Amino acid sequence: TYKVPRPQGYRVSWHANPAVELHHFGQSHPMKPWRLTLTKQLVMAYGMHHAMDLYLARAATYEEMAEFHESDYMDFLRQVMPADMDRSEMGEDIVRFNFGDDCPIFDGLYNYCSLYAGGTVDAARKLCNDQSEIAINWSGGLHHAKKSEASGFCYVNDIVLGILQLLRHHPRVMYIDIDVHHGDGVEQAFWSTDRVLTVSFHKYDKDGFFPGTGALDDTGPTHPLNPGAHHSINVPLNDGIEDDAYIALFHEVIGACVKNYRPSAIVLQCGADSLGCDRLGCFNLNVRAHGACVAFTKTFGLPLLVVGGGGYTPRNVSRAWAHETSILIDADKSLNPTIPETVAARNHFGPDYSLFPPLSEMRRLENKNDRAYLENIVQAVHEQLRYIKG
Numbered sequence: 001t002y003k004v005p006r007p008q009g010y011r012v013s014w015h016a017n018p019a020v021e022l023h024h025f026g027q028s029h030p031m032k033p034w035r036l037t038l039t040k041q042l043v044m045a046y047g048m049h050h051a052m053d054l055y056l057a058r059a060a061t062y063e064e065m066a067e068f069h070e071s072d073y074m075d076f077l078r079q080v081m082p083a084d085m086d087r088s089e090m091g092e093d094i095v096r097f098n099f100g101d102d103c104p105i106f107d108g109l110y111n112y113c114s115l116y117a118g119g120t121v122d123a124a125r126k127l128c129n130d131q132s133e134i135a136i137n138w139s140g141g142l143h144h145a146k147k148s149e150a151s152g153f154c155y156v157n158d159i160v161l162g163i164l165q166l167l168r169h170h171p172r173v174m175y176i177d178i179d180v181h182h183g184d185g186v187e188q189a190f191w192s193t194d195r196v197l198t199v200s201f202h203k204y205d206k207d208g209f210f211p212g213t214g215a216l217d218d219t220g221p222t223h224p225l226n227p228g229a230h231h232s233i234n235v236p237l238n239d240g241i242e243d244d245a246y247i248a249l250f251h252e253v254i255g256a257c258v259k260n261y262r263p264s265a266i267v268l269q270c271g272a273d274s275l276g277c278d279r280l281g282c283f284n285l286n287v288r289a290h291g292a293c294v295a296f297t298k299t300f301g302l303p304l305l306v307v308g309g310g311g312y313t314p315r316n317v318s319r320a321w322a323h324e325t326s327i328l329i330d331a332d333k334s335l336n337p338t339i340p341e342t343v344a345a346r347n348h349f350g351p352d353y354s355l356f357p358p359l360s361e362m363r364r365l366e367n368k369n370d371r372a373y374l375e376n377i378v379q380a381v382h383e384q385l386r387y388i389k390g
């Protein structure tokens, strides 16, 4: 097997609990927690675990989750069982809290939520204590969950909980979201504060693509007394965006945001459903382009909390997150682009066994983002940033 030498770079911590991976959303539900097992297998086959501090994530406590979520919602989440789905006396709460096909009630649901949330809270605390400079929780990133509502495969918003921890030590936190879906839950949680700047890149189509929010002019409630006005940046994209255009846009938008806002910590959600060939996504990005966003975010040298998110073609999710792990530990240049035999032999990565298959060529969607469309976004972001002072 390969061995990656401990690099001179940042101190990187890895937060995970393998019990998360064993949960099932149900037959043919697109969210597959075993993609995390695949990711871990790749990371270990490359020997990357030797270059990080590994922490077994503990379960977030009820009280920790209740720092954002309402207690009646948390109470329901804690006691609900799969059989309740068909019990009429539970129906009202099931509807009220938005459980159903997207957010099913499965065995161990509360355990699943508290473990992925615990990983993100732990990661944020390590950053605050200076025990880590880059903290990773690939099981987190569940950006749709609301105060009192499950949404889009998300039940507890671990990102909001992580940011709340960071805000105890950091005056300003910037949140970046490259999942193909709009990071609505995080945006909404902080839309009345100027201490968090949220930036989401996503497919936008108000009546066709989930969740339907995140238009360019959706910049947070602009009431004159709201300090959070203008502190939501949205980059709505159309089908088929490709590597070079996405990377250029990411550099321009994020570079300008960091320069103006001057955050003291960054949270990066790396949803891998923005890759080409994703079961739910519609972009044409390759693993390297997705990783280039992680690499650019790291160049600011700020405490960095990295979480996962969407990603519905598990073999590609694991490729992207393993590659991004290598970027974070400064080992990407020394990684063999052919997947080590030990994992490759166990299926999933054939026939090419490449860490970088040509995703954009395998199911090329027409690129509906022309130059003028993207230039208009960049200009609008620059105009919005005039309201933002770090």
Ligand code: VJV
Pocket (backbone or CB within 6 Å): 027, 028, 029, 030, 101, 102, 141, 142, 143, 144, 151, 152, 153, 154, 179, 181, 182, 209, 210, 271, 273, 280, 309, 310, 311
């Ligand atoms: O588009 C929707 C909502 C509907 C109602 C519910 N049906 C099932 C689907 C259409 C309007 N939901 C999206 C949610 C996407 C969540 C993305 C989460 C993240 O990546 O941003 C962060 C983790 C949606 N798109 C596709 C599906 N739901 C979907 C759900 C299923 C399914 C197939 C597709 C649920 C169960 C089963 N198949 C068996």
Ligand code: CA
Pocket (backbone or CB within 6 Å): 177, 178, 179, 180, 181, 182, 183, 200, 201, 202
């Ligand atoms: Ca997004």
Ligand code: ZN
Pocket (backbone or CB within 6 Å): 179, 180, 181, 271, 273, 309, 310, 311
């Ligand atoms: Zn998504």
